Amino acid sequence: MIDDIYVDEAVTALRPDFAVLVISAYGLHNGPSDDRSRAWLADAGEHAVPVEHDKIEAWRTAYRAFGAKPQRTRPSVDALVRRMPLPEINLVVDAYNSVxxxxxxxxxxEDLRRYDGTARLVRAAGDEPSEEALGEPAIGEVVWRDDTGVTCRRWNWRQCVRTRIVEETEDALFLLERLEPLSLEELSAAGEELSALLTTISPDVRIDSRLID
Incomplete structure (x- = not known):
């Protein structure tokens, strides 16, 4: 699965510094938030990057480059750091939100069993099928999609319902997205932290990873 994932050249032309660490996890035993995940969220809240950090500003700049207004539709990490304390969703979502x-x-x-074909990051043609709650992507907008349609609009602003991770999710795909000034070394460290938390949740989980840069 992760060997087929790709980033379109039109996206890398927009931001040559973009990289994504793709992690797949098979055999998860997800469930509702518990004391472990609440501790992860609380600790992450104490050590979260500030709203005006250069790492977050890089994403606002990227949004403006394809015509989005980041003060109205915020990059996912921008929205999260403004939302303290972090919400409890489920074990797996709590894990990656904390990282x-x-x-x-x-x-x-993403729930891999709900995915249809290959995940790819592209600039929208404007006619991609999209859930009503997401709305139709604008021409040139950066979107994640599969064979069925858009799975996440405006790069990482809002995910579709179809592929979101729920308590019953067993196989999952994680997309850790990087722009400078976040280093590739820190991206790798974040991936290791997420993998460790997933192993805590599910000791027998099988994890694979691939860097696309």
Whole structure:
């Protein structure tokens, strides 16, 4: 699965510094938030990057580059750091949200069993199928999509309902997205932290990863 994921050249032309660490996890035993995940969220809240950090400003700049207004539709990590204390969702989502705000990078989580074909990051043609709640992407907008349609609009602003991670999710895909000044070394460290938390949740989980830069 992760070997087929790709980033279109039109996206890298927009931001040559973009990289994404793709992590797949098979055999998760997800469930409702518990004391462990609440502790992760609380600790992340204490060590979250500030709202005006350069790492978050880089995403606002990227949004403006394809015509989005980040003060209205915020990059996911921007929205999260403004939302303290972090909301409790479920074990797996709590895990990646805590890593996201600690490092100041957007992280998307997808249910692999609800995915249709290959995940790819593209600039929209404007006619991509999209859930009503997401709305139709604008021409040139950066979107994640699969064979069925848009899975996340405006790069990492809002995910579709179809592929979101729920308590019943067993196989998942995580997209850790990087722009400078976040280093590739820190991106790798964030991936290791997420993998460790997933292993805490599910000791027998199988994890694979791939860097696309």
């Amino acid at each position: 996201s705000v600690r490092h100041g990078l957007p992280i998307g989580g």
